[in-house]
Each structure stands twice: as C-alpha cells, then as structure tokens.
Amino acid sequence: MKELPKTYDPKSIEKKLYADWEAKGYFRASVNPEKKPYTIVMPPPNITGQLHMGHAMDNTLQDILIRFKRMQGYETLWQPGTDHASIATEAKVVETMRKEGLTKEMLGREGFLERAWAWREKYGSRIVEQLKTLGSSCDWEKERFTLDEGCSNAVKEVFVNLYEQGLIYRGSRMVNWCPCCRTSISDAEVEYEEKDGKFYHIFYPVLETGEKLELATTRPETMLGDTAVAVNPEDPRYAHLHGCHVVLPLVNKVIPIVLDEHADMEKGTGVVKITPAHDPNDFEVGNRRGLPRVRVFTYDGHMTGAAEKRAQDEYLASGRASAGEPEVLDCGKYAGMTTDEARKAVLADLEEAGLLGKIEPLKHDVGTCYRCHHVIEPMISRQWFVKMAPLAEPAVKAVEEGRIRFVPERFTRTYLNWMSNTRDWCISRQLWWGHRIPAWYCADCGETIVSKEDPTVCPACGSAHLDRDPDTLDTWFSSALWPFSTLGWPAKTPELAYFYPTNTLVTGYDIIGFWVSRMIFSGLAYTGDIPFDTVYIHGLVRDAQGRKMSKSLGNGIDPLEVIDRYGADALRMMLLTGNAPGNDMRFSYERVEASRNFANKIWNASRFIMMNMEKYPVPAEEPANLTQADKWILSKANTLIRDVTENMEKFELGIALSKVYDYAWNEFCDWYIEMVKPRLYNEADETKDAAMWTLNRVLVTVLKLLHPYIPFVTEEIFINLQDSEPSIMVSSWPVSEDRFSFPEDERAVEILKDAVRAVRTLRSDMNVAPSRRARVTVVSPDAEVREIFRKSAHFFGTLAFASEVLTQESREGLEEKEVSAVTADAVLYMPLADLVDVAKERERLNKEKARLQNELARSDAMLLNENFLKRAPEQKIRDEQEKKAKYLSMLASIEERLQIL
RNA sequence: GGGGAUGUAGCUCAGCCGGGAUGAGCGUUCGCCUCACACGCGAGAGGUCAUGGGUUCGAGCCCCAUCGUCCCCACCA
Numbered sequence: 001m002k003e004l005p006k007t008y009d010p011k012s013i014e015k016k017l018y019a020d021w022e023a024k025g026y027f028r029a030s031v032n033p034e035k036k037p038y039t040i041v042m043p044p045p046n047i048t049g050q051l052h053m054g055h056a057m058d059n060t061l062q063d064i065l066i067r068f069k070r071m072q073g074y075e076t077l078w079q080p081g082t083d084h085a086s087i088a089t090e091a092k093v094v095e096t097m098r099k100e101g102l103t104k105e106m107l108g109r110e111g112f113l114e115r116a117w118a119w120r121e122k123y124g125s126r127i128v129e130q131l132k133t134l135g136s137s138c139d140w141e142k143e144r145f146t147l148d149e150g151c152s153n154a155v156k157e158v159f160v161n162l163y164e165q166g167l168i169y170r171g172s173r174m175v176n177w178c179p180c181c182r183t184s185i186s187d188a189e190v191e192y193e194e195k196d197g198k199f200y201h202i203f204y205p206v207l208e209t210g211e212k213l214e215l216a217t218t219r220p221e222t223m224l225g226d227t228a229v230a231v232n233p234e235d236p237r238y239a240h241l242h243g244c245h246v247v248l249p250l251v252n253k254v255i256p257i258v259l260d261e262h263a264d265m266e267k268g269t270g271v272v273k274i275t276p277a278h279d280p281n282d283f284e285v286g287n288r289r290g291l292p293r294v295r296v297f298t299y300d301g302h303m304t305g306a307a308e309k310r311a312q313d314e315y316l317a318s319g320r321a322s323a324g325e326p327e328v329l330d331c332g333k334y335a336g337m338t339t340d341e342a343r344k345a346v347l348a349d350l351e352e353a354g355l356l357g358k359i360e361p362l363k364h365d366v367g368t369c370y371r372c373h374h375v376i377e378p379m380i381s382r383q384w385f386v387k388m389a390p391l392a393e394p395a396v397k398a399v400e401e402g403r404i405r406f407v408p409e410r411f412t413r414t415y416l417n418w419m420s421n422t423r424d425w426c427i428s429r430q431l432w433w434g435h436r437i438p439a440w441y442c443a444d445c446g447e448t449i450v451s452k453e454d455p456t457v458c459p460a461c462g463s464a465h466l467d468r469d470p471d472t473l474d475t476w477f478s479s480a481l482w483p484f485s486t487l488g489w490p491a492k493t494p495e496l497a498y499f500y501p502t503n504t505l506v507t508g509y510d511i512i513g514f515w516v517s518r519m520i521f522s523g524l525a526y527t528g529d530i531p532f533d534t535v536y537i538h539g540l541v542r543d544a545q546g547r548k549m550s551k552s553l554g555n556g557i558d559p560l561e562v563i564d565r566y567g568a569d570a571l572r573m574m575l576l577t578g579n580a581p582g583n584d585m586r587f588s589y590e591r592v593e594a595s596r597n598f599a600n601k602i603w604n605a606s607r608f609i610m611m612n613m614e615k616y617p618v619p620a621e622e623p624a625n626l627t628q629a630d631k632w633i634l635s636k637a638n639t640l641i642r643d644v645t646e647n648m649e650k651f652e653l654g655i656a657l658s659k660v661y662d663y664a665w666n667e668f669c670d671w672y673i674e675m676v677k678p679r680l681y682n683e684a685d686e687t688k689d690a691a692m693w694t695l696n697r698v699l700v701t702v703l704k705l706l707h708p709y710i711p712f713v714t715e716e717i718f719i720n721l722q723d724s725e726p727s728i729m730v731s732s733w734p735v736s737e738d739r740f741s742f743p744e745d746e747r748a749v750e751i752l753k754d755a756v757r758a759v760r761t762l763r764s765d766m767n768v769a770p771s772r773r774a775r776v777t778v779v780s781p782d783a784e785v786r787e788i789f790r791k792s793a794h795f796f797g798t799l800a801f802a803s804e805v806l807t808q809e810s811r812e813g814l815e816e817k818e819v820s821a822v823t824a825d826a827v828l829y830m831p832l833a834d835l836v837d838v839a840k841e842r843e844r845l846n847k848e849k850a851r852l853q854n855e856l857a858r859s860d861a862m863l864l865n866e867n868f869l870k871r872a873p874e875q876k877i878r879d880e881q882e883k884k885a886k887y888l889s890m891l892a893s894i895e896e897r898l899q900i901l
Numbered sequence: 902g903g904g905g906a907u908g909u910a911g912c913u914c915a916g917c918c919g920g921g922a923u924g925a926g927c928g929u930u931c932g933c934c935u936c937a938c939a940c941g942c943g944a945g946a947g948g949u950c951a952u953g954g955g956u957u958c959g960a961g962c963c964c965c966a967u968c969g970u971c972c973c974c975a976c977c978a
Contacts (some may be wrong), residue, residue, distance in 0.1 A: 608937035764944040867958035
C-alpha cells in the first residue's frame with residue numbers, strides 16, 4: 001500500500017489505467033455459453049467528426065450500462081465502429097481539394113476515392129482515440145467501419161434481396177434535390193426553416209372568355225413549367241370556367257384548367273398553377289389529372305436551355321427512358337440563368353405585360369438540406385427507392401407488442417408516428433463516397449442487372465457492354481444494418497447467434513427517424529428478429545444558456561479540454577448528475593467542478609482509511625463486535641445497494657448516482673468516519689477490528705457502485721486498497737443481503753445524529769468556540785433512548801464537543817441555568833449559563849415553539865378530520881399520531897425551559 | 902395544422918406508488934486551516950411547487966382549462 005497524494009490528480013492516472021485495462025483484455029467479449037450476453041452497439045460516429053459533448057454523453061451512458069452489466073457477471077459486448085458518412089465526408093474531401101484547385105471531375109472516380117480513403121486513414125482513428133480518453137470500455141478489437149468489407153457484403157445482400165422481392169425499385173419520381181450537394185436526399189434529411197418569402201399574384205388570360213384569372217405563387221420562375229391551372233370543383237367562383245384553358249404568359253402555351261381538390265377555396269384566390277416537375281403537390285395533381293411534366297431547372301440550379309432540351313429529347317426518343325421522365329423546356333431568354341435571376345426576369349416581364357398583381361410578404365417553411373442548409377429543390381429524378389409500407393408494418397407491430405421498448409416511454413409515439421407516416425425511402429445518392437449500388441445496365445438492350453457479384457455479360461442479350469450505376473447508397477442504408485452487420489451477418493457466425501438481438505440501444509431523440517426506425521425494420525426484415533430490446537433515448541447537451549451547441553454559434557465546449565482540466569471522471573459525472581432520460585441538460589463548469597470535488601472527496605476518504613489500515617489491518621473475517629454505528633452504516637449501505645441496482649436496471653442513472661453521492665458524502669464521510677475516529681485514536685478501544693472491517697466494506701461498496709460512473713478514481717483507489725483482486729472493473733457488483741439490515745440500529749443512530757445537530761446548532765447560535773467543551777446531560781424518560789446515548793458516548797461526546805456525557809431520567813439535580821437543546825427524543829443540557837443572553841435565548845425558544853405549534857396545528861387538522869380517520873390508511877394515521885406526540889413532548893420541554901429562564 | 906416536453910430556492914435541476922418542501926449542486930450569510938480532504942468542516946438564510954378550476958380525507962404529483970418557454974412531425978400554392 002503506497003502513500004496517496006493529498007489531492008486526486010486524474011492526469012497522471014487515467015492514461016495509465018486505460019492502457020492497463022486494454023492490455024489485460026477486460027474490454028473484450030467472446031462467445032461464452034457459461035454467461036448471459038449483454039450487448040450494446042455504439043452509434044458509429046462519423047469519421048469527419050471530432051468528439052463533442054453529445055458523443056461524450058451518449059458514450060458515457062453506454063459505458064455506464066456496460067460496466068454495470070459486466071460487474072453483474074454478464075458477457076458484455078460494446079461493439080464500436082465508425083461511419084463513412086457519405087455526404088459529410090465527401091463534402092469535406094471536396095473542400096480540401098478545392099483549396100488545391102482540384103475538382104472531383106479532374107481526379108476522376110478512382111482518384112477521388114483514393115483521397116477519400118486517405119482522409120479516413122488520417123481522421124478515422126482520431127475520434128476513436130478521443131473515445132478512449134473518456135474511458136469507453138468497448139471491444140476495440142471488434143472495431144468496424146460502415147464501408148468495410150463485411151458491411152459491404154451485408155449491404156449487397158440486402159439490396160439484392162429486397163430488389164428480388166420487389167421492395168427496392170428504380171423510378172423517376174419527385175425527390176428532394178440539393179443543388180449545392182448535387183444529389184438527392186431522403187425526406188428525413190430535409191430540415192424545414194421558416195423564411196421570409198413573397199406571395200406573387202399573377203394573371204393568366206383565359207383563352208375562351210378573355211378574362212384574367214388571378215392566382216398566387218411563391219415561386220414565379222416555375223411558371224415556365226406549368227402544364228395546368230387548377231380550381232376546386234366545388235368552387236362556384238370558377239364554375240363557368242370548367243373545361244376552359246389559359247394561355248401561359250411568357251411561354252404563350254395553352255394549358256387546361258383542371259378540377260382538383262388540391263385547390264383550396266380558402267387560400268388566395270382559390271386558383272393554383274400546376275408545375276408537376278417542380279412541386280411535390282403539383283406532381284400528385286399531375287398524376288391524378290394526367291398532365292405532362294415539364295422540367296425547367298437543371299440539376300445545378302439553372303434554367304434549362306436548348307442543350308438540355310436536346311439531350312432529354314434524345315433520351316426520350318431512345319426508347320429506354322423510364323416511365324415518368326419529364327420533358328425539358330428550352331427556356332429561351334431565361335436559359336442559363338440561376339433560378340434567382342430567372343425569378344427577377346420573369347417578374348419584370350410579367351410586370352411589363354401587365355400581368356403582375358400585388359405582392360404580399362409571407363412567412364413560410366422552406367425545406368433545406370440538413371448538411372449544407374441550401375434550399376431544397378423538388379425535382380423529378382430517376383432514383384432508387386425502398387418500398388416502405390410492407391417493411392414498416394412489422395416494425396410498428398414489434399413496438400406495439402412491446403418486443404421493443406422505448407425509455408422514456410413517450411418516444412414510442414414519436415417512433416410510431418414516424419414509422420406509420422413514412423413514404424418510400426429514396427436511397428440513391430449522386431455521390432462517389434459510399435456503397436456503390438450493385439446495379440448494371442446493358443448498353444445494348446437496356447436490361448437492368450442487380451447482383452452481388454459483378455456481372456460480365458448481359459443475361460438477356462449476352463452483350464458484354466454493361467455500365468454500372470454510378471450512384472451510391474444513402475449512408476443510413478448501411479447504418480440501418482449496423483446491429484447485425486457488425487456481428488458478421490449475412491454469415492451465420494457464432495457471434496451473431498450469441499450476441500444478437502442486442503440489448504440496449506443508446507441514442508438521442510434527434511435520430512429516431514433517421515436511424516432507430518430503420519434499424520428496427522431492417523433487423524426484422526433481414527434477420528427475422530428485433531435488433532435490440534430497449535431503446536434508451538437521451539436528450540441534448542446544451543450550453544449554459546440552454547442553447548444548442550453548434551459550430552455556427554461557436555458555443556460548443558470541447559470535452560477533451562474539460563477532461564484535460566478536470567479529468568474524465570469529472571466530465572462523466574457532470575453529464576450524469578440530474579440526467580433524466582429524454583431530457584436535455586445544460587453544461588456548466590460549476591457542475592464539472594462539483595463533480596471533480598466529489599472525486600476528490602472519495603479519494604480522501606480512501607486515503608484516511610488506508611492510512612489507518614497500516615496501523616490496524618482489516619480483519620479477514622467479519623468481527624463479532626460490530627457497534628451500533630457500524631450496523632447503522634452497513635444497514636444503510638445495504639439499502640443503497642438495493643436502490644441503486646434497481647434504479648440502474650430501470651435506466652434511472654441520474655437518480656442512482658445521486659443516491660450514491662448522497663450516501664458517500666453525507667452519511668459515510670460526514671458521519672460514519674467522524675464517529676469512527678475516536679475509536680481509532682483511542683488506544684484502549686477494543687472495537688478497532690469492527691471499525692476497520694466496516695470502513696473497508698463500505699468503501700469497497702461505494703467504489704463499486706460508483707465505478708460505472710467514475711471508472712478512473714474508483715479503480716486507482718481499488719488497486720491501492722487491496723491486492724486480492726486485479727481490477728474493480730472485473731470485480732463483482734455488490735448484492736444486498738438481509739443479514740446486513742439493522743433497522744433498530746438505524747433508528748438509534750438517527751436519534752444520536754439529531755442530538756448532535758441540536759447541540760451544534762445551539763453552540764453555533766451562542767457562538768461557543770469549539771475549543772470550549774461542556775458536559776452534556778442527556779435527559780430522557782425513555783430507558784432505551786438513554787441506553788443508546790450510553791452505548792455511543794465515545795463518539796457522541798466528540799461530535800457534540802462534550803467533556804463528558806451523562807444520561808438521566810429527569811432533569812432533577814441539574815442547575816437551573818443550564819442551556820438546553822430539544823430534540824424529539826431527548827433534551828440535552830449544558831452548563832454554559834455564563835454565555836446565555838437571556839433575551840436572545842427566549843427569542844430562539846419562542847421561534848422554535850412557534851414552529852412546533854404550526855406543526856401541531858397541521859397534525860391536528862388531520863387527526864381531527866373524521867374523513868381522514870375514516871379513509872386514510874392505518875399506517876398513515878399511526879405515523880401522524882406519533883408525530884403529534886413528539887411535537888407535544890418537545891413543546892413541553894420548551895415550555896419548561898422558558899419558565900426557568 | 903398535429904404531437905410532445907417543460908415551468909419547484911438567486912442560478913441549474915431532482916422529486917419514487919398522491920400523504921408533512923429538514924430536496925441536491927452552485928451561489929449567499931456566520932463560524933472554523935478540528936491530526937482524510939479549504940476541491941474542506943460546522944451552522945444558517947432563501948420556495949404562493951406558472952395561473953385558474955376539478956377529483957380526493959389529503960395534490961408539486963391525477964383530470965380540465967389558461968399563460969410562458971422549447972422541441973419534433975406535416976406537401977399548404
């Protein structure tokens with residue numbers, strides 16, 4: 001046993017301990033039929049990422065659960081890995097290339113991918129190292145990457161399988177197009193932001209009647225692609241126009257007036273222009289009314305011109321165009337303009353033609369890309385989709401039937417809502433970094449070949465001229481397979497059989513739709529089983545003002561810096577104190593400091609115990625002469641073990657932590673250690689064995705209960721404290737035992753604590769210096785109470801600054817001028833009469849009297865209430881009667897005292 | 902337009918099954934370098950539990966309404 005420094009210094013210790021754990025293989029999990037498995041798959045952080053507070057919280061929660069279960073004897077697998085994050089990584093790589101004056105096109109696909117892999121080599125391990133400094137006890141030997149060979153196999157397997165079942169299809173449909181990233185994105189990747197826009201009123205001349213039909217739009221530039229105008233069939237204002245046509249201004253094309261319920265009579269003029277190629281609603285109307293689709297935008301945000309028209313015409317004429325491909329308009333004078341420029345030009349021309357009406361300001365939600373935040377352009381585009389309805393159904397059922405449970409429960413709704421409203425999932429991306437779609441097209445006959453193996457000839461016509469689909473898959477497609485692709489699926493590995501389904505998924509509420517739901521339907525569809533049984537949802541870490549931490553605000557706090565200054569334990573603990581499932585929390589340095597202080601407190605309590613162990617070794621066997629104080633703290637520990645285990649099993653991690661905190665600091669350190677000191681410092685005391693045994697047992701219990709939360713300090717103390725076990729992290733979780741339940745001793749010590757507090761308060765009020773000891777006479781008519789004080793006189797005296805402690809049945813024989821402290825069970829007298837300021841003393845006593853009278857009134861109000869006596873449970877009534885008796889006896893003591901003064 | 906969360910001490914938050922708000926940390930006041938710890942010890946002050954109703958013997962907790970704050974979802978031209 002070595003001398004520990006006075007203050008705990010995490011820096012010198014954490015790295016060493018982590019390396020040691022890793023070297024000893026404590027994080028490793030293997031198939032072990034002797035044990036029950038417990039598995040968590042880590043939400044794979046992006047390789048572009050740096051550890052931020054969100055990761056820190058997410059991973060601390062997982063580490064706590066894993067360490068807890070490991071100590072409970074489960075074979076625990078925490079499966080780590082990273083995500084290739086296609087769109088985010090590609091953007092970063094493109095950005096660094098841009099600084100060198102390079103573009104994707106200049107490098108070509110191969111060259112670009114080389115760079116992307118180099119990026120991943122360089123930065124992919126960075127976040128892993130950062131997770132290690134947090135103390136994450138994952139099985140790093142099993143680390144995976146969403147783009148590694150195994151994951152690629154899983155992706156191909158799923159893609160081909162779903163394609164064969166008809167659940168993956170390719171089609172020209174309305175998708176969310178990001179002109180900045182130049183790729184389609186899924187519905188889930190669109191974020192809506194409220195923006196200021198304008199509502200432009202435009203007049204379309206009616207061919208048959210010559211009247212000018214007024215309608216309104218927020219996007220006048222799309223009018224070039226209008227193929228109809230819609231009115232509501234019920235709308236009497238336009239009944240006379242049924243079957244008529246309008247002349248599309250600027251384009252001078254005749255288009256029909258169609259009847260469709262999409263036209264809302266309440267809104268605007270009740271007339272809507274229909275642009276099937278550039279608006280999702282209009283797309284639907286177009287489908288219903290059989291309208292042509294005319295595309296007027298290019299995929300990079302410009303107006304189409306002659307070249308685009310020619311290309312599309314050729315494509316349409318080739319006979320290989322898929323159904324639903326739009327025509328392309330040569331926008332003439334507008335061709336080549338950006339959509340913004342086109343808007344201005346179109347408005348100016350309408351104005352000139354006298355067809356522009358009023359312009360109203362309008363706030364509306366605009367879809368933006370979740371990565372680059374550019375405005376999304378709805379476009380018709382040929383993409384791959386997953387048919388969701390058949391997959392969603394079992395995924396909804398699994399949750400409804402309780403096979404998968406959300407914690408807290410309220411997120412079940414969020415999930416079900418998402419899952420039952422979801423539309424087909426657009427999974428192709430016009431990116432290079434990612435899983436390339438395993439589809440080939442025959443250049444000669446147009447056949448589509450979807451296959452796990454690269455085909456050499458077309459099975460339909462035998463041609464060898466096959467072109468592979470250039471697109472890659474949505475990142476989330478591979479993330480969705482993560483719980484089983486990491487375990488070897490589609491191979492039937494022993495790991496898959498043993499660890500799958502996994503147990504707990506820990507993640508934030510912000511990716512329930514993106515990720516959680518997709519893992520659930522994927523797991524069910526491909527493995528036939530749920531991917532996990534519990535989804536533990538946590539909130540966000542916000543800044544001290546409650547704002548979301550973000551790069552643009554610059555209010556993010558670097559967890560690594562916090563760890564550097566205060567230690568990983570302090571950060572972990574701060575993230576857990578007051579942490580309730582699903583609720584956001586705020587970061588504050590004050591709370592980091594409080595956590596650091598707690599670690600230091602535990603450190604010093606341990607130091608105290610170890611110092612004494614040198615003189616008085618801890619007995620191996622439980623001593624027979626445990627004192628009342630020993631039994632009290634052991635009994636409390638016993639309850640604590642039970643409560644904390646229960647809370648942790650219910651995922652109430654914050655509550656569990658606060659209970660250990662409270663016990664360790666306010667019971668063990670503040671009271672028990674103080675009670676024990678006189679026994680250790682008094683040579684003659686014969687209960688030292690009992691004291692040392694209890695100190696050691698309680699300390700070890702506390703360390704173990706704390707270990708999942710603050711792994712480093714607890715380990716450092718543990719290995720210095722004893723040498724029978726190599727590490728706390730593989731030691732066994734404490735179990736409560738009935739033989740350590742001592743309710744009588746608990747009650748007795750509470751009486752003593754009450755008395756000590758009463759004496760201290762009195763002395764503090766009277767400004768009596770600690771150095772001035774006084775005789776304390778404990779007066780109680782209750783022989784048992786007197787016995788309690790007699791038995792514990794040695795420490796009671798110290799704690800209450802007594803020169804000696806006497807007990808007697810009544811105050812008979814005591815000087816009249818002694819001061820008194822009144823508790824529920826006894827009155828304590830001290831000969832400090834010379835210090836008494838009678839007026840002040842009266843005031844103090846009267847205040848106390850008033851308080852008691854208040855309590856008595858409250859108690860009486862209940863006890864005199866017939867209904868209370870009739871309907872309240874018996875126990876409650878008895879409790880209340882006992883309280884009343886206490887108040888009465890205390891009041892009597894105070895009354896007596898007031899009379900003497 | 903739907904759905905959810907939240908409103909408790911100056912600040913940040915706990916509060917289990919409805920049963921005295923001696924709730925926690927920080928801050929604050931007073932006294933202490935008491936031989937584990939000043940990252941500490943002891944003693945205080947500080948709360949109409951957002952508002953208004955209801956259920957109940959009894960409501961911070963359950964029900965309804967209102968106000969405030971914050972999220973998520975939704976194709977409103």
